[in-house]
Amino acid sequence: MSEEVGRYLWEGWGAPDPEVARLEQLLGRYRYDAPLRPLPARAPSRLPRLVLAFALASATLLACVALLASLRFRWQPGAAWAVEAVSGAPQLDGKLLRESGRLGVGQELVTDADSRARIRVARIGVVEVEPNSRLRLLATTSNHHRIALERGKILARTWAPPFTFAVDTPSAQAYDVGCAYTLEVDEHSNGLLLVTSGWVELEGEEWETMVPQGAAAESRPGVGPGSSYYQDSSPAFQSALREINFGPGSGPAHQAALKTLLQQARKRDLITLLNLMLRLPPEERGQVYDRAAQLSPPPPQVTRDAVVRGEHMALEPWWQSLHLGNVKRWWIYWKDALVL
């Protein structure tokens, strides 16, 4: 093939190769020259369909979850709770509990030094009853379950809307805010609450305190709950807090305790300081405010004067700035439901 012939094949120009030209002439009959037919309508993008499908699936899933949740929380008023003996020989309403039984309203469960028991709190949770404990079922309905712990120790784990489950003790009432905790009542009827998940509200006649995960609160008969504190705070801090909460409220021991507490306080202990500001007399609130502000400056709308005057809501923005979580979002502790 000469260069000229190759050029014709390549460019269709120059001296034609007879054979190429002949093939062009022969095959030209197949050349395509038709106009484009009317274009079809385009199908709508698949993305909205996918979004719609996803939204429908999500809505269905949410509806199923809501249905399951409502079934989970539904409970016939007064229906007895299931109880099982974990070890030893617990007594249910004065009778030996061998393996399992039912705890009715008004009935008592007692464990001795060698026995333990497990109670199903309707369908919302479990209470492990430790040795040397005595408790009674006070009430049970779909939206409220209540027991009284006279002495001993329980480990409670529930997953339900706030204030559905309550435990009365001789010195305070513990209200579940979607959580796990241990609650102990000693031989003097003093209470100790340790929260391991979520929140618990501890209420007395005069005082109340919110106890978040990792924190604790003590209570005393006749006084009620003390301020909550983190379990990893220093022993000196905890000892000083005990004196402030349950001591005479004035005098050299009280003053020394307040000084120690403020010295020992860390930024993390702000929950204790904020709670104390409401409990202490006005002349001491300023000291606590100053230390708290030193550890974590308050939002601009929180003024020292308002705090010293004892205005409850004055501290609210400061609480919010701690980002301890919203107690209304109890459902975020859904993992607690998995072990029930």
Added chain:
Amino acid sequence: MAGLLTLPPVVTSFSLAGRRARLEAEAGGAVADDAAQVRAARAGDRAAFGELYQRYSRMVHGLLLARVPPADADDLTQEVFFQAWRELRKLRDDSAFGGWLAQIARNRARDHFRRARPQDELPASLAAPGGVSQEQEARAALAAIRELPEAYRESLLLRLVEGMTGPEIAARTGLTADSVRVNLHRGMKLLRQRLEGGTP
């Protein structure tokens, strides 16, 4: 004056190089324009898609003709463009429209081949009692090309049937000019041998 017009052009190495460069530049420019037309067509501009059709319909038809009977190639060409119109949003690189369209055409031909047997069997040789008509000759030539390796067959059909130049084929299909040049020359050599009855 008329005689001058019919004279073959004076070819110099300078003018050849210039013409080649111009041809290739024109083909490349067409590709550069594709992106704008593709963008407009994606937005729903049917006229812009019509321009792409004018530019690429012969390429699509040639690629189909390399695989399916001529009677089916016309309809399939339209279907390829319909599919391209519907799926234009899937094309990520607007300047790669030609290569993308070529792949749709090849896939479409493969699907067609799977679904139906060819309706018109092409004669294997040019010889026929009582002489050979041009129609028979054309069918035989087409059959011979379709027996060539795929790369040769596509380039030759685009050149001999659709009348596209080498640079145009390169620009439209996304192949390099060198590949197309080799395909055309080797394909033509094999085709000559087959048409002359020799073994390739």
